[in-house]
Structure formats: structure tokens, C-alpha cells
Amino acid sequence: MGIKQRSLYQQTQALLHKNLLMKWRMKIDSLLELSIPVLLGLHMSMISHFTKSTHFSEKPPQTLGRLDQFNSSSMMVVYMPISNTTQNIMSRIALSPFMKGASIIGAPNNTYMDDIFMENFPYPVGIIFNDIFSYNIKVFPEYSVPQLEESLSAHCWDMFDDFSCELSRYWERGFVTIQTLINAAIIEMATNHSVMEELMSVTAINMKTLPFISKDYFQNEMFILFCLLYFSPIIYFLALNVTRERKKCKDMMKIMGLYDSAFWLSWGLLYAGLVFIISIFITVMITTTEIIVMTGFIIIFTLFFLYGLSLIALSFLMSVLLQKVALTNLMMFLITVFWGCVGFTALYKQLPSYLEWILSICSPFAFTSGLSQIIHQDYNLNGVTFPDPSEESYVIIATFSALVFDGLVYLVLALYFDKILPYQSELHHSPLFFLNSSSCFQHWRTKNNVIEEDLDSEQPSVDYFEPVAPELQGKEAIRIRNVKKEYKGKSGKVEALKGPIL
Numbered sequence: 001m002g003i004k005q006r007s008l009y010q011q012t013q014a015l016l017h018k019n020l021l022m023k024w025r026m027k028i029d030s031l032l033e034l035s036i037p038v039l040l041g042l043h044m045s046m047i048s049h050f051t052k053s054t055h056f057s058e059k060p061p062q063t064l065g066r067l068d069q070f071n072s073s074s075m076m077v078v079y080m081p082i083s084n085t086t087q088n089i090m091s092r093i094a095l096s097p098f099m100k101g102a103s104i105i106g107a108p109n110n111t112y113m114d115d116i117f118m119e120n121f122p123y124p125v126g127i128i129f130n131d132i133f134s135y136n137i138k139v140f141p142e143y144s145v146p147q148l149e150e151s152l153s154a155h156c157w158d159m160f161d162d163f164s165c166e167l168s169r170y171w172e173r174g175f176v177t178i179q180t181l182i183n184a185a186i187i188e189m190a191t192n193h194s195v196m197e198e199l200m201s202v203t204a205i206n207m208k209t210l211p212f213i214s215k216d217y218f219q220n221e222m223f224i225l226f227c228l229l230y231f232s233p234i235i236y237f238l239a240l241n242v243t244r245e246r247k248k249c250k251d252m253m254k255i256m257g258l259y260d261s262a263f264w265l266s267w268g269l270l271y272a273g274l275v276f277i278i279s280i281f282i283t284v285m286i287t288t289t290e291i292i293v294m295t296g297f298i299i300i301f302t303l304f305f306l307y308g309l310s311l312i313a314l315s316f317l318m319s320v321l322l323q324k325v326a327l328t329n330l331m332m333f334l335i336t337v338f339w340g341c342v343g344f345t346a347l348y349k350q351l352p353s354y355l356e357w358i359l360s361i362c363s364p365f366a367f368t369s370g371l372s373q374i375i376h377q378d379y380n381l382n383g384v385t386f387p388d389p390s391e392e393s394y395v396i397i398a399t400f401s402a403l404v405f406d407g408l409v410y411l412v413l414a415l416y417f418d419k420i421l422p423y424q425s426e427l428h429h430s431p432l433f434f435l436n437s438s439s440c441f442q443h444w445r446t447k448n449n450v451i452e453e454d455l456d457s458e459q460p461s462v463d464y465f466e467p468v469a470p471e472l473q474g475k476e477a478i479r480i481r482n483v484k485k486e487y488k489g490k491s492g493k494v495e496a497l498k499g500p501i502l
Contacts, residue, residue, distance in 0.1 A: 008259050015266035019241075023270075029237060036233040037278045044226040045289040064168060064204040068098050070177045075102040077178065078116050079127040082106040086129050092185040098200055099181065113138075125178050133186060137179060171204050220347065223291060224371050228340035228364055230282060231275065231308050232333065235315050238271050239328040242319050260418060264411075268312060275308030295374045299396060303370050306403035310363035311336075313410035320417045336364045343368025347375065360402040361409070370399035 023030045077099075079090055087106070094104050107113040107126075117124045117140070126138030170176050177200075184196040245263075283301040286292050292300060314335070318328045339362040345351045346369040351359075360366035373395050487494045 008262055011259055011262035012265045012269070015262055016269055019266055019270050022241075033233055033237045033274070034278070037230055038281065040226055040230055041282050041285045044223065045285050045291070059208065061208050062206040064171050064206055066200075067171075067177055067180060067202050067204070068200040070098070070172075070174055072099050072102045072174060072177065074123055075099075075174055075178070076116070076120055076124045077102060077104045077127065078107050078113050078124050079104070079129065080107040080109065080113055081129065082108060083129075085132050088189065089129075089132075089182065089185045090127075092188060093181045096181060096184075096196055096200075098177070125174065127178070127182065132189070135182060137175065139175060165206060168206055176204075220375055221344065223375075224344070224347065224368055225340070227282070227304070227371060228336055228368065230304075231278065231311050232336065234271060234274055234278065234308070235311050235332055236329050238267065238312065238315050239319050239332065240325050242267055242316065243323065243325045243328060246319070246323075260415070264316060264415065264418075268316070271312050272309060275312065276305060279304040279308060292374060292378050294378050299374070302400060303367065303374075303396075303403075306400055306407070307363060307367040310367075310403050310407040310410065313407040313414065314363065316414035317410045317417070320414050320421065323421075335362070339364040340368050343372070347372040357398070357402070360399070361406060363403055363406040363410075366399055366402040366406060370396060370403075373399065 077090070077093070079086055090104050090106070093099055094102075105116060107116065113126055117126065117138075122140040124140075128136045128138060130136070180199050180202070181196075184194075184199050187193070187195050279301055282304055283297055286300055287297055311332075315328065315332055318331050322328045322331060339359075342359065343365040346356055346365075356365075356369055360369060484495070
């Protein structure tokens, strides 16, 4: 290990020890830093306790009965347009014994049909004919037909020793009945052959219902929101400490030979340890209270830990760009809440997958997307395990990779802008300094070797050079070479100082 590497290690170790001592002495801040996440975790577990998940076991196939058993006495059928063909079809339906007691009304236009619908909610069924073989059925959603959008709520229920599912509404509320009657009437008109009794005698069977876990919308959304804000107290104090130390001490420490990487590394290691502890606590709370049932401890812990590390790197970046504690914390809060809430679109699957991966460059969105995937798997009682050849495990691995990538990008940008943005009296580099980095490092090494050779050689003492003691060689904090001072005199330039080594 070279001198510079040893020095970096020693500086990081010393700064880390200093940061730990500062945390120990500022006991109130340290207590708040750890207690607020603990309180958030306990509050989240209490909410989960009062909004229990419902676990539905597997149900065998269920017979729904014959189609002609539907009681159509309360049904009102409204059709349009009114023509000889549509009247002929509807008269055949009205003569069917299965429509006894139902009323059939012709509507001249959409406005008339809508008025009937509003006056007789929720019983009307609308039939809009395009031609003799094409028609649309209009009903009130969530009464005659279920909402088919993907949802994490229960799609089956146990009621009064009976088991019912959303999809059975098509059969139980008359949608399939009226559709079968229209089809039978059209077939009779086209073929002059009656199929009414044959079609109406069909028996339906509800297929086997797989087990699932139902959670309330509010429970899922509040759980994700709590998880998003879980590290906010730690990030607040991180921004406070980093900004304060950059303002008060960093210039002086750089004069004493501090490496920028040692400064950032010392704070990063300290808060990575805090994130590690808090991630273990929140994972224990989630698994013991069964907020998430099927996914294991390691998966949940890794997701939280990587998210916390990405927030540390993002806080470094914001503190460098904004340079003020209040602005840094405000921006971190807005980024976390905004992109985390945008991530709810992943929970309800409202974005295409490619757009989700693009937006995952923001770590709160990637974190919400990962939690949503775990919640969806929990709903289907699958869970995420490793190693697992299924697509779900690959999605979680990709989410982990996105969080690691985000953290590295934020860290590199923080180090870059720390070099080029002026802060206090600190010197800054050109925005394109990295293009000549190899030549600069090579030049530094060459100069350093020359100095070492000069210092190691036994040179005689002269007026402008004082040799370094052997036990101090290689440990110099400051070296000054080729200092010059010139004055303009009447006879030209006068050199008052030229080339001493300090």
C-alpha cells in the first residue's frame, strides 16, 4: 500500500472517529435521529394492526346454476335505434318465457336512453344495434358487470355461508342472460330455426379460485408512504452535519492535507451504518406484523438498505449543489415525496414497463416500484425468493441494480460538482478537468518523485534550503517550491525572492 493510500485510510479513520465523537457529544440530535424512525415504524405497525389483511384460501369449482334460472322481472331493456329489424328482434325476446315481467322500451336517441337510465338506476340494460348482427350492451358498471382493472382488493367474498366472486356478476345480474336472448333472436331471424331453449339451458361453473391476500387501498398507500419517509430524519441530520462541516472546517482540513474522498467517505460510512441498523429494525417490524407475508427478510432488508444508501448519495449531491441546509432538506423532501408518489403508478400498473425503468433513475421511484412488486406477489401468495427462475425475481434483481446504479450516479455527480463549484474560499477546477486527469496525475507523480529524490539525497545546507530530518521525510504536510517575488524599479524588474523551497 502506497503513501497516498495509507494516508487516505488514516484520514478516513480519523475523520470517522471524530464524527462518532461528535455524535456522542450531541446526544439530543443523535437520539432524535434514531428515535423518529423507530416511532414511524411503530406507528406503521399500529396502522397495519387496525387494517388487517384478509387471507382467502383456495376454493373448489362452484356451480352457478342454469341460465334460465335468472329472475328478469325487475329488468328494464332499452334499445335503439327503433326500426323494423330491431323491433322484430326485441319482440322475439319479449315473447320468451324467460322475460316474463320485464319491460322493453325503444329509445329514439342516446339522450332518451340516458334519461331512462338515470331515472331507473341501477336496473336498465341498454342495447345499441349497429346492424342486425352487431350490437353493444350498456349497463351500470359495478352492478351488472365488475370493474376489470387490476386491483389488490378482494375479488371474492365469503357471505352467509356462501362464496361469491366479482366475475360471477356477469351471470348473476343478467348480463349473460340478455346477451344470450339477443343472440338466440338473431339466429332465429337468420336461420328460421329456434335455439332459445337450448341456449337458455346452459349451466355455468365458476372455476377454481386460487388463494390470495386482500389488502385495503389505504393500507397499501400508507405503507409505501411511510417507507418512503422512513429515512427522512437521518437524511436531515446528514445534510446538516455535512453542510456545517464543509462551511466551518473543510478549508482548514484541506490546508492540512485532507483528501476530498476521505471527507465524503467518513460521513458515508457513518450514515451507512445507521441506515443498516434502521433497515434491520423496519424489516423486523414488517415481517413480524405480517404487513408483507410471503417475501422473506433478506429481500425486504436489501431493498430498504439500498434505498437508504441511494438517499445518502443524493443528499451529498444536493448539499454540494445547494450549499444550504434548509434548501437541501426541502429539495430532498420534495424529491422523495414527488417521485415516490409518481411510483404509485407502478402499484396500479398504469405505466408501460419501459417507462418504469427510465423513471427508476430517481431512487424513490425505483424503491416504490420494488415495494409494489413485492405487494403484488404477496397478493397472489407467491412471494419473491432467490434463487428463483421466475420473472418476478428478475424484476426485484433489476430494482436492486437500479438502486445501486442510482447511488453510484449521485455519488459521482456529488464528487464532480464538489470539484468544479466554488465554496467559501475553496479553489475549484475547470468543468472539463477530468479530460486531463491522467496527465495531471502522471505529472503529480513525477513532481512528487523529484521532491522525494531531492529530500532523500544528502545535500549540503545552503542559505535557502533547510534539510528535513530523516524521521520526518515523506511526512510533509505542505511543500512550497519556486516561490518568486518581483518589483518594478527604475532600472527594471528586481527579484526579491527566487526559488526557495519551504
